[in-house]
Amino acid sequence: MRPLVSVIVPTYNRPNMVLRAVNSILGQDYDNIEIIVVDDNPADSQARRETEEVMKAFAGSSRVKYIKDRKSLGGSGARNIGIDIVSGDYVSFLDDDDVYLQGKISAQVDFMEKSGCDMSFSNVRIHDTADNLIDFREHEQYLDSMDNTELLKQHIMHSLTPTATYMYKTEMLKKVGGFRDVPVGQEFDLMLRTIRSGIKIGFFNNCDVVQYHHSGERISLGTNKLNGEMIMYDLKRRYFDILDPKQCKFIEFRHYVVLAVASLRSGKILKFIKNGFLAFAVSPYLLFTEFFSHRQRINRHKKDKLNWVK
Numbered sequence: 001m002r003p004l005v006s007v008i009v010p011t012y013n014r015p016n017m018v019l020r021a022v023n024s025i026l027g028q029d030y031d032n033i034e035i036i037v038v039d040d041n042p043a044d045s046q047a048r049r050e051t052e053e054v055m056k057a058f059a060g061s062s063r064v065k066y067i068k069d070r071k072s073l074g075g076s077g078a079r080n081i082g083i084d085i086v087s088g089d090y091v092s093f094l095d096d097d098d099v100y101l102q103g104k105i106s107a108q109v110d111f112m113e114k115s116g117c118d119m120s121f122s123n124v125r126i127h128d129t130a131d132n133l134i135d136f137r138e139h140e141q142y143l144d145s146m147d148n149t150e151l152l153k154q155h156i157m158h159s160l161t162p163t164a165t166y167m168y169k170t171e172m173l174k175k176v177g178g179f180r181d182v183p184v185g186q187e188f189d190l191m192l193r194t195i196r197s198g199i200k201i202g203f204f205n206n207c208d209v210v211q212y213h214h215s216g217e218r219i220s221l222g223t224n225k226l227n228g229e230m231i232m233y234d235l236k237r238r239y240f241d242i243l244d245p246k247q248c249k250f251i252e253f254r255h256y257v258v259l260a261v262a263s264l265r266s267g268k269i270l271k272f273i274k275n276g277f278l279a280f281a282v283s284p285y286l287l288f289t290e291f292f293s294h295r296q297r298i299n300r301h302k303k304d305k306l307n308w309v310k
Helices: 015-026 046-058 074-087 104-115 148-158 170-176 186-197 222-237 245-266 268-281 284-301
Strands: 005-011 033-041 062-067 090-093 120-122 124-127 133-136 167-169 201-206 209-212
Touching: 005 015, 005 074, 005 104, 015 033, 015 090, 033 074, 046 062, 062 074, 062 284, 074 133, 090 104, 090 170, 104 120, 104 167, 104 201, 133 284, 148 186, 170 186, 186 268, 222 245, 245 268, 245 284, 268 284
Parallel strands: 005 033, 005 090, 033 062, 120 201, 124 209
Antiparallel strands: 090 167, 120 167, 124 133
16 A cells, blocks of 8 residues: 555635635545645634535545644744644645645655655746746755755745645654744754754655645735744854855845745835836846846646646
8 A cells, every 4th residue: 555645724714715726636646645634714714614514515524734823922832732633654745825736745755755755846837827937936946956955045035835735744744843832934943954954855856746825824915024024134144154255145145035025915006116126236236137037937837737626
């Protein structure tokens, strides 16, 4: 029998989306799966009642465990509850508003077993709510080595995320310590500690995850991102001593670009103009090359034939 894979799905205030996420796991071409849905909604909330109603669809499934938090713990706490009770040989994650494409689990398990790595991560498609591709995070373009020291540099520069692309050997995830309750960047922090732990990490050069960007609780949008980016930039600057000047400049440039985009999404036009100018001042070359590189990635993958789980 193939190894058991536990998939942890934390859910908060999205009863209308969690059904799609769970079905994208159940519909995989890999049968030995355990799904742990951790309901992080307040116990007396309408979202809890609606989520309970949605989860009744899986009441007869031996593959789906539905856990209800006594109180809201946030994304890190909810995922850790799942980690504490997993039975699988491997652990992966899926946010309640995202989906796995067909073949994701089987292909990543095959990669883990053939490479002998303790943890792996992959590429990701980022869509808007109309299912238009708005970004494609393609890690292969800057990963020349899987040495942990080099991975640390690339993680600081590019963020080797998101969580939905991760798969861990269960004992290694517990060795790393699971998720920490940090103000921002829980997945960034997990990968940072994973790299620094020295375990063997593999890059699974595939893209079987769709992450959705929309209004709501995602920290990657709006005002939250402005505050979060300042915290992340301060964290990354602590590692400038292991980077060369060109790499430090790239991080500074990306910092102002992120602030500019978040300002625009928040309707803060003056801050958008200010941070856009600062990004240009750091490197006009990077501003143009990154913009055109982004457009090329989108155009290259826009017409990909996706193997959706029905």
